[in-house]
Amino acid sequence: MPPRGISAPSMGISPSLPKASPLVGPPPLSVGTTTPAVSPVSQINSSSVRPPPTSVGFQLHSRPTSYVRPPQSPLGTSVSSTSYSSGISPSIQSAHPQMSFQNSPGGPPTGVMLPNSSTFNPPVSVGPPPTSKHSSSSSLSGNYSPYVTQQQPLSQTNVHQVSRQFGGMSVTKDGWNKGWGTATCDLLQQKCVVPPHGVEPLSPVLAQEYLPNCSPDLFRCTLTKIPETQSVLQKSRMPFGILIHPFKDLEHLAVVSCNTIVRCRSCRTYINPFVVFKGDRRWECNLCFRVNEIPDEFLFDPLSRTYGDPSRRPEVREATIEFIAPQEYMLRPPQPAAYVYVLDVSRQAVETGYLKIVCETLLAYLDKIPGDRRTLIGFITYSATIQFYLMGEGLKNVQLIEVGEINDMFVPSPEDLLVNLDESRSLVEDLLDSLPETHANTVHTQTALGAALTAAYKLISPIGGRITVMSVTLPTLGPGALKPREDPNQRSAKDISHLGPATDFYKKFALDCSGQQIAVDLFTLNSQYIDLATLSGMSKFSGGCIYHFPGFHSERNSPSVLPFRSCFIRYLTRKIGFEAVMRIRATRGLAITNFHGNFFVRSTDLLSLPNVNPDSGFGMQVNLEEPLHNIRQACFQAALLYTSRERRIRVHTLCLPVTPNIHEVLNGGDQQAIVGLLAKMAVDKCLSAQMSDAREALVNACCDALSAYKASLSSYSGLPAPPTLQMMPLYILGLLKSVALRHGLSTKLDDRVFAMCELKSLPLCHLIQTIYPDLYPIHNLSEKGAINIEDMVVPQPGRLHLSAEYIDRNGAYLLDAGCVIYVYIRGGISPQWVNDVIGVPSFAAIPQPLYEESLPFVDNATSELARNFVVYLQKNKPFPVPVQIIREDNPSRVLFINYLVDDRSEGARSYVEFLQFVKSQVK
Amino acid sequence: MDTFSQSEIIPRSCKMLGAIAVVALLETTDRGRKSGRDMSQEIIAFDELKTDYKNPIDQCNSLNPLVLPEYGLHLLFNLLFLLSGEWFSLCLNLPLIAYHINRYRTRPVMSGPGLYDPTSIMNHDTLNQCQREGWIKLAFYLLAFFYYLYGIEYLLVLVILFLCKYFVFAPKLLPTVSLTK
Numbered sequence A: 001m002p003p004r005g006i007s008a009p010s011m012g013i014s015p016s017l018p019k020a021s022p023l024v025g026p027p028p029l030s031v032g033t034t035t036p037a038v039s040p041v042s043q044i045n046s047s048s049v050r051p052p053p054t055s056v057g058f059q060l061h062s063r064p065t066s067y068v069r070p071p072q073s074p075l076g077t078s079v080s081s082t083s084y085s086s087g088i089s090p091s092i093q094s095a096h097p098q099m100s101f102q103n104s105p106g107g108p109p110t111g112v113m114l115p116n117s118s119t120f121n122p123p124v125s126v127g128p129p130p131t132s133k134h135s136s137s138s139s140l141s142g143n144y145s146p147y148v149t150q151q152q153p154l155s156q157t158n159v160h161q162v163s164r165q166f167g168g169m170s171v172t173k174d175g176w177n178k179g180w181g182t183a184t185c186d187l188l189q190q191k192c193v194v195p196p197h198g199v200e201p202l203s204p205v206l207a208q209e210y211l212p213n214c215s216p217d218l219f220r221c222t223l224t225k226i227p228e229t230q231s232v233l234q235k236s237r238m239p240f241g242i243l244i245h246p247f248k249d250l251e252h253l254a255v256v257s258c259n260t261i262v263r264c265r266s267c268r269t270y271i272n273p274f275v276v277f278k279g280d281r282r283w284e285c286n287l288c289f290r291v292n293e294i295p296d297e298f299l300f301d302p303l304s305r306t307y308g309d310p311s312r313r314p315e316v317r318e319a320t321i322e323f324i325a326p327q328e329y330m331l332r333p334p335q336p337a338a339y340v341y342v343l344d345v346s347r348q349a350v351e352t353g354y355l356k357i358v359c360e361t362l363l364a365y366l367d368k369i370p371g372d373r374r375t376l377i378g379f380i381t382y383s384a385t386i387q388f389y390l391m392g393e394g395l396k397n398v399q400l401i402e403v404g405e406i407n408d409m410f411v412p413s414p415e416d417l418l419v420n421l422d423e424s425r426s427l428v429e430d431l432l433d434s435l436p437e438t439h440a441n442t443v444h445t446q447t448a449l450g451a452a453l454t455a456a457y458k459l460i461s462p463i464g465g466r467i468t469v470m471s472v473t474l475p476t477l478g479p480g481a482l483k484p485r486e487d488p489n490q491r492s493a494k495d496i497s498h499l500g501p502a503t504d505f506y507k508k509f510a511l512d513c514s515g516q517q518i519a520v521d522l523f524t525l526n527s528q529y530i531d532l533a534t535l536s537g538m539s540k541f542s543g544g545c546i547y548h549f550p551g552f553h554s555e556r557n558s559p560s561v562l563p564f565r566s567c568f569i570r571y572l573t574r575k576i577g578f579e580a581v582m583r584i585r586a587t588r589g590l591a592i593t594n595f596h597g598n599f600f601v602r603s604t605d606l607l608s609l610p611n612v613n614p615d616s617g618f619g620m621q622v623n624l625e626e627p628l629h630n631i632r633q634a635c636f637q638a639a640l641l642y643t644s645r646e647r648r649i650r651v652h653t654l655c656l657p658v659t660p661n662i663h664e665v666l667n668g669g670d671q672q673a674i675v676g677l678l679a680k681m682a683v684d685k686c687l688s689a690q691m692s693d694a695r696e697a698l699v700n701a702c703c704d705a706l707s708a709y710k711a712s713l714s715s716y717s718g719l720p721a722p723p724t725l726q727m728m729p730l731y732i733l734g735l736l737k738s739v740a741l742r743h744g745l746s747t748k749l750d751d752r753v754f755a756m757c758e759l760k761s762l763p764l765c766h767l768i769q770t771i772y773p774d775l776y777p778i779h780n781l782s783e784k785g786a787i788n789i790e791d792m793v794v795p796q797p798g799r800l801h802l803s804a805e806y807i808d809r810n811g812a813y814l815l816d817a818g819c820v821i822y823v824y825i826r827g828g829i830s831p832q833w834v835n836d837v838i839g840v841p842s843f844a845a846i847p848q849p850l851y852e853e854s855l856p857f858v859d860n861a862t863s864e865l866a867r868n869f870v871v872y873l874q875k876n877k878p879f880p881v882p883v884q885i886i887r888e889d890n891p892s893r894v895l896f897i898n899y900l901v902d903d904r905s906e907g908a909r910s911y912v913e914f915l916q917f918v919k920s921q922v923k
Numbered sequence B: 001m002d003t004f005s006q007s008e009i010i011p012r013s014c015k016m017l018g019a020i021a022v023v024a025l026l027e028t029t030d031r032g033r034k035s036g037r038d039m040s041q042e043i044i045a046f047d048e049l050k051t052d053y054k055n056p057i058d059q060c061n062s063l064n065p066l067v068l069p070e071y072g073l074h075l076l077f078n079l080l081f082l083l084s085g086e087w088f089s090l091c092l093n094l095p096l097i098a099y100h101i102n103r104y105r106t107r108p109v110m111s112g113p114g115l116y117d118p119t120s121i122m123n124h125d126t127l128n129q130c131q132r133e134g135w136i137k138l139a140f141y142l143l144a145f146f147y148y149l150y151g152i153e154y155l156l157v158l159v160i161l162f163l164c165k166y167f168v169f170a171p172k173l174l175p176t177v178s179l180t181k
């Protein structure tokens, strides 16, 4: 047994008394503090006095909004002058190349006008700014905003002139702007907006370029430049939020072990690269601006083993860092890894053959399950009754106990059910060997999932851990019984009903689990309706994950075996963090309003994640509650406290520049992050209102952002878009046609609900791939431009728009949709290519269907390039996905055709039509 | 005092009952601070959630049992208005009744009684909405209370007069009351 209660009683909390353990609360104050930090009570008093914020930031609205243009007066009003004049700043030219603005080639260079002139000294000397000289000096000068060097009082006529030039200059400036990659493009003119080598993740440009910022793969903000005030944010009409992938598998991660973790006394922020050192012994918190002391320990540099400069510490050199937590971060000793498997053994379930695959895989990967010598494991199977398996130490054979009292569940001898994997290894192996046969002849067709869950909860609740549920049939017995709700005639309707849960049993169960640090992961392998909308509640609120394998059958649908097996292997062996909590802190003035993902929100900034896994992402909406005047950079910090053998804290800090200039805000929009956040908001909207409202709201969000941009330009015909938002309409169109939100195409309710769960919880890079998959031509792969990864030459074919227009009839195309890869071969393909890559003599001989993890092995250069390319794509996924080869003359080509987002489809616009619609909405 | 006819007694006493009901509502308000019950407690509760003080599950568990009693009490004295033909007072309360019914109809899927769901209550919009709702209803109940109080003024005076006789200090109060009337 695990060391239950060995040191726990001394801490006043015994893990065997679940009611008494308040889990991982806010970390206690560090030992040795002389002055107490602000007590919770006084914090409450101070903030409860604060009036509730009136505006609620960006919302998905389904009613069309009238957009008010900001005043266009060229006279010296602050609004109109900010819209262009800060762009003239030479410092911006060097620090933010995409933002630069060049003076009219004809006119003399003009000086700089400050948006918030009141904070600056009276006019300084005027000078035509040379390019780089000023930037370095300006960014260092303390009193000045980093964007601004000098101020010049412009006479009214002067301003007028400049603005007129600015308006008329769009043509002459084009060439120059293109050089910097900042050209405003007219979406109606520019047909091709997909960059051939993918959209580069946008990282914020800080004034101090040397500071390490959090990688955009881990932490992104929808706006890479934070607006200074609420009014600028509202004018920009962009959603404001952050997307985070906190537990991603990292190749490089600095781990620090120290006695005291340096944190701000007042807001508990972890020290990070963006704090300001004040003298030798003090630092200013970058979130609440309190000045803190530096403890002696922090002055020690572990690398050079000397005392001195605190800026050499890894905490200050890395924006992502992991601490090994000292004692005070634990309310109980780190828990052992504990896993309970709840398996469906009804007749339909056994017939699919999934049980055999699960048992085989578990048996093969028993050694690779994360954990240590204390790891616990248990099994429960369920049909109309619940079966337990006694595997205690003293036993010679596995004993099966069947319990029929499903309405009043009790667990017989729990200590023999959840056993130490090391000590009972042979019994566990015996069980996994015999389990499929034991249930081979079952006659039960109904299942009591609710009772099985209750039993699993009782089993694992003293410790916490993970419950893995495999479900094939709709639970119809006992607590949590469900009825089929889906109406097959409504599958393609405009508004879908039954997207929400039918009962709150599973949600309540998840909340109970969350309280005991248990996460519930759900695998559904159904071919009939299983009511995922209701069942998913058990994972959504307990920090679990959901996997859906529709139509799984090991014999009748053999292609479904491979993805299930590789997903399950990844699931078993990936990293896992137990009893986790994540807290998001933000610079004073910014407040997190809504959270998206699988977890339970325990307080305004604290997420309870009983388990955290490396494949899930989270999103948060942010609101500007107070203006960020005189703040140059805003920061977000996510701290993830988790247990994996020991207690650890992973801290990510993202820093973003603040700007008062709406033009900069609009140009700094991160289209991928924006679409990722909008997708999550749209799913919420589907549940709170109707699906058609959500679809409309998405279109409006797109129109709004482009309207705001157009209004910020003085004059522009067509549909202008900043370079960082060029793909937004395309992504939105992809979302509207995605499995989750589409209408017109018949979509099973479970598939739709699963797609919605994915939108809510996938990390951004995978999310974008499901919204707008990558299409590559692969009939002419060459080594030109290829990259070399681990001695493997990987060709880099350019991405194409998802349109039949780009699909040549003599070509072969590869579509990577995240969860599946399709290779689509057209009839006119050269037999040589077919022979080289597929290994068959002609197009007609290509076998159908053919699923592989990679392309077939044929020994020649063309085949090697193609195979390398597929391997390269698979490497970027959490687990290898099936590769399906589709011949043009095969009916399954519909699978591929459905992904052609740009083309008109059943009940949905084509890209060009969509753009024209957006144009008509953009005033 | 002559105007105080028999026919007015029934509606007025109904108003009084209404007032008493509101008093009861407000009364629990004061106690609520300690025991965790009712209207202004709700506001405090949402504020506590905002300021990280309480776990949303506990908070919802303490609030949900109060929702139906509050609605019931409100319905009860509106029933009294209906019986006594106090159409104006009834009309004042009808929107709130309609709001209550709609609010309860569109509540999240829950097996128990109540409105508040711990998984969605922490959403900024939901929390703000609940808090605003709490304030507005508190203001409405208070205003309604004063209106009912005004309605039963005569009755109240009568009651005071009646009570005054039994108090030692009453004779001093008596002339002032009759003067104001």
Ligand SMILES: [Zn+2]
Pocket: A264, A265, A266, A267, A268, A269, A285, A286, A287, A288, A289, A290
């Ligand atoms: Zn601080």
